[in-house]
Amino acid sequence: MKKKKENWFSSLMNFANGSKGKLSMSVLLSVISIVSGLVPYYCLYRIIELFTQNVVTNTSMIHWGVLILMAYVVKVITFGISTGISHQVAYHILENLRLRVSDAFMHAPLGEVTSHSIGEIKNIMVDKIENIEPPLAHIIPEGAGHAVLPLVSLIGLFNVDWRVAFASLVTLPLAFVCMVLTYRISGKNFNKYNESNSYMNSTIVEYIEGIEVIKAFGKEGTSYEKFAGAITNYRDFILKWLSSTWITMKLSFALFPSTLLGVLPVGLVLYSKGILTPAQVALCCMLSMSMIGSLAKLEVFSEGIREMQFTIENLQQFLDMPSLPDAKDNVKLRGYDINFCNVTFSYDEKEEHEVLHGINMNLSQGSFTALVGPSGGGKSTIAKLLARFWDVTAGTIEIGGINVKEIPLKQLANTISFVTQDNFLFRCSLLENIRLGNPNASDEDVYAAAKAAQCDEFIRKLEAGYQTPAGEAGKRLSGGEKQRIAIARMILKNAPIVILDEATAFTDPENEEKIQHSIAALTKGKTLLVIAHRLSTIKNADHIVVLNHGNIVAEGKQDELLKHSSFYANMWKNHIGAKSWSVGVRGKEVSQDV
Numbered sequence: 001m002k003k004k005k006e007n008w009f010s011s012l013m014n015f016a017n018g019s020k021g022k023l024s025m026s027v028l029l030s031v032i033s034i035v036s037g038l039v040p041y042y043c044l045y046r047i048i049e050l051f052t053q054n055v056v057t058n059t060s061m062i063h064w065g066v067l068i069l070m071a072y073v074v075k076v077i078t079f080g081i082s083t084g085i086s087h088q089v090a091y092h093i094l095e096n097l098r099l100r101v102s103d104a105f106m107h108a109p110l111g112e113v114t115s116h117s118i119g120e121i122k123n124i125m126v127d128k129i130e131n132i133e134p135p136l137a138h139i140i141p142e143g144a145g146h147a148v149l150p151l152v153s154l155i156g157l158f159n160v161d162w163r164v165a166f167a168s169l170v171t172l173p174l175a176f177v178c179m180v181l182t183y184r185i186s187g188k189n190f191n192k193y194n195e196s197n198s199y200m201n202s203t204i205v206e207y208i209e210g211i212e213v214i215k216a217f218g219k220e221g222t223s224y225e226k227f228a229g230a231i232t233n234y235r236d237f238i239l240k241w242l243s244s245t246w247i248t249m250k251l252s253f254a255l256f257p258s259t260l261l262g263v264l265p266v267g268l269v270l271y272s273k274g275i276l277t278p279a280q281v282a283l284c285c286m287l288s289m290s291m292i293g294s295l296a297k298l299e300v301f302s303e304g305i306r307e308m309q310f311t312i313e314n315l316q317q318f319l320d321m322p323s324l325p326d327a328k329d330n331v332k333l334r335g336y337d338i339n340f341c342n343v344t345f346s347y348d349e350k351e352e353h354e355v356l357h358g359i360n361m362n363l364s365q366g367s368f369t370a371l372v373g374p375s376g377g378g379k380s381t382i383a384k385l386l387a388r389f390w391d392v393t394a395g396t397i398e399i400g401g402i403n404v405k406e407i408p409l410k411q412l413a414n415t416i417s418f419v420t421q422d423n424f425l426f427r428c429s430l431l432e433n434i435r436l437g438n439p440n441a442s443d444e445d446v447y448a449a450a451k452a453a454q455c456d457e458f459i460r461k462l463e464a465g466y467q468t469p470a471g472e473a474g475k476r477l478s479g480g481e482k483q484r485i486a487i488a489r490m491i492l493k494n495a496p497i498v499i500l501d502e503a504t505a506f507t508d509p510e511n512e513e514k515i516q517h518s519i520a521a522l523t524k525g526k527t528l529l530v531i532a533h534r535l536s537t538i539k540n541a542d543h544i545v546v547l548n549h550g551n552i553v554a555e556g557k558q559d560e561l562l563k564h565s566s567f568y569a570n571m572w573k574n575h576i577g578a579k580s581w582s583v584g585v586r587g588k589e590v591s592q593d594v
């Protein structure tokens with residue numbers, strides 16, 4: 001059965017959990033504050049009445065004056081407390097929204113996440129969510145107050161005379177029509193607005209991120225044009241969008257607060273007929289004027305409501321992202337053997353482009369398995385499926401006899417250390433970047449892991465050593481240095497299964513040998529899966545699996561493969577050739593050493 005689409009406001013209120021009491025208090029105080037603004041009008045009416053009946057005394061003036069002052073104090077205090085509370089609640093809702101969206105990203109298959117550009121995600125998570133804070137903090141409490149005030153004023157007007165009360169409503173129907181029209185016209189283009197805004201954000205992020213490539217290829221002009229074009233398109237779109245609603249919006253802005261238009265003439269006619277006293281006419285004018293402020297505010301708030309509605313509806317696509325099913329309770333693994341059974345996989349939902357076709361593979365606990373093969377053969381995909389960045393399309397992957405889908409994602413993450421090709425450093429110190437591998441590790445443990453990964457020496461040479469912020473250092477570190485930090489993280493994590501995806505690809509030969517020794521020592525007894533292009537680094541593997549176009553084309557030990565697989569033998573020959581060639585070019589002599 002199709003799930004009923006939740007109203008955007010209910011969705012928003014779901015994020016106020018734990019703060020609904022505060023929100024109600026804020027609404028109540030706001031209503032008190034706004035309605036207490038009517039008290040001075042009533043007092044003025046009584047004072048005018050005293051004057052017109054010529055019975056005014058000092059005591060009565062003081063009496064009504066004090067009442068006006070008290071109403072003012074109540075108005076200011078209740079308003080202050082109400083908005084204070086509502087801002088707290090608004091930020092609580094914003095925090096929940098952001099946490100919920102980032103949680104959705106964390107639990108979604110990786111492909112879902114990468115299908116959105118960084119600019120788009122930043123736009124929604126930072127800017128759009130932040131933009132709803134002011135309307136959220138003001139509209140709910142103040143909106144309630146401003147909705148109640150015209151009603152109270154209207155009741156007051158009916159109390160004086162029903163004809164004046166109806167006269168105050170004369171412009172409302174037309175104002176409503178204009179407001180609904182504005183809402184409809186601008187709503188139609190909101191998706192386009194989002195697209196245009198996201199595109200502009202993505203373009204600027206791409207422009208800044210790719211600045212090195214742009215400079216290297218002398219494409220400043222072209223890239224700048226793309227960026228400037230996105231800004232111009234956005235401006236043109238917004239201007240067109242605004243002009244499409246300009247007339248109806250301005251009309252509704254003008255008509256909504258025009259209560260005096262009916263009240264004043266009708267009040268004066270009733271006065272001339274002796275039905276209303278001058279004080280009553282003054283009271284009717286004051287009451288209808290009190291409605292003006294509130295109706296104008298409601299009109300402005302309708303803009304904010306629309307902003308909130310569109311933001312929440314836009315966020316819904318992120319909140320509704322499919323998530324990888326996650327088991328609740330930790331399971332008992334029977335060791336750390338890994339078993340791929342008939343695994344097929346496509347990155348696209350339609351399964352049109354299968355990248356793995358029925359992979360069967362067994363990695364016994366404590367063994368060292370190497371995945372090799374031409375680029376695009378599916379090596380990294382296998383590693384990512386094991387770490388469950390995606391779920392297999394068909395077949396199963398088991399660890400210790402348990403399907404990875406039945407292992408809670410957290411337990412799986414604790415079981416596997418994955419050093420990927422992208423060695424991402426977070427915006428914190430290098431010490432903390434390494435400690436990510438094990439948050440409970442002491443500083444000494446971090447230093448030991450860094451030594452084993454051959455990064456202690458260069459880190460200590462940095463001005464702030466281990467305290468160097470990675471954001472800053474990340475730009476200064478070489479690819480190999482970042483890779484060694486990632487390996488130190490892996491060492492510190494000490495998980496029973498280790499995946500190294502081209503883990504030493506950036507490292508120079510001298511350090512590579514040292515790291516290879518450290519990795520060999522530190523992964524002893526662990527189930528190790530290495531993805532390597534440089535066959536010399538995995539020639540001692542217990543098991544080498546050769547992948548081509550998503551199929552296993554050969555497997556075995558190095559010696560067996562060299563004897564029985566012409567495919568592997570060719571790869572080996574090419575590898576040796578490439579090594580010799582590179583040495584030859586640099587040293588002007590050709591060597592056949594590997």
Ligand SMILES: Nc1ncnc2c1ncn2[C@@H]1O[C@H](COP(=O)(O)OP(=O)(O)OP(=O)(O)O)[C@@H](O)[C@H]1O
Nearest residue numbers: 111347348355373374375376377378379380381382
């Ligand atoms: N996120 C993705 N979305 C769609 N297709 C992808 C994605 N990642 C990889 N592919 C495709 O899947 C196939 C296998 O890629 P994979 O990265 O697993 O190969 P690989 O053997 O690790 O290559 P390399 O040695 O170059 O890293 C390739 O055709 C690639 O284009």
